[in-house]
Amino acid sequence: MEGDIIFNIDVMLAKRKMSVTELADRVGITITNMSILKTGKAKAIKVSTLAKLCAVLECQPGDLLEFRENPNASAEEEDDE
Numbered sequence: 001m002e003g004d005i006i007f008n009i010d011v012m013l014a015k016r017k018m019s020v021t022e023l024a025d026r027v028g029i030t031i032t033n034m035s036i037l038k039t040g041k042a043k044a045i046k047v048s049t050l051a052k053l054c055a056v057l058e059c060q061p062g063d064l065l066e067f068r069e070n071p072n073a074s075a076e077e078e079d080d081e
Contacts, residue, residue: 003069009038012057012064027052 013023024034029049036042050061057064 001069003067004040006066006068007037007040007042008064008066009034009053012059016057018057023053023056026056 009020009023013020020034020038021031024031027034027049037045050064053059053064054061
């Protein structure tokens with residue numbers, strides 16, 4: 001099973017009425033890195049950064065992260081067999 005991890009920062013920012021700039025400042029990462037997380041282009045995230053995001057946004061990791069299965073993955077796996 002293949003899929004993608006989706007970062008739902010936008011949802012939490014809207015709920016908290018917080019800007020991306022304010023979140024980046026409060027978490028202690030650059031706007032560039034926050035944008036990479038927000039757009040889903042990040043390949044990895046430190047657990048400490050995730051913990052800071054959760055603390056600032058007053059949420060749980062599951063509120064920020066979502067797994068979406070790749071709908072083509074099962075068809076590709078069947079082709080490989």
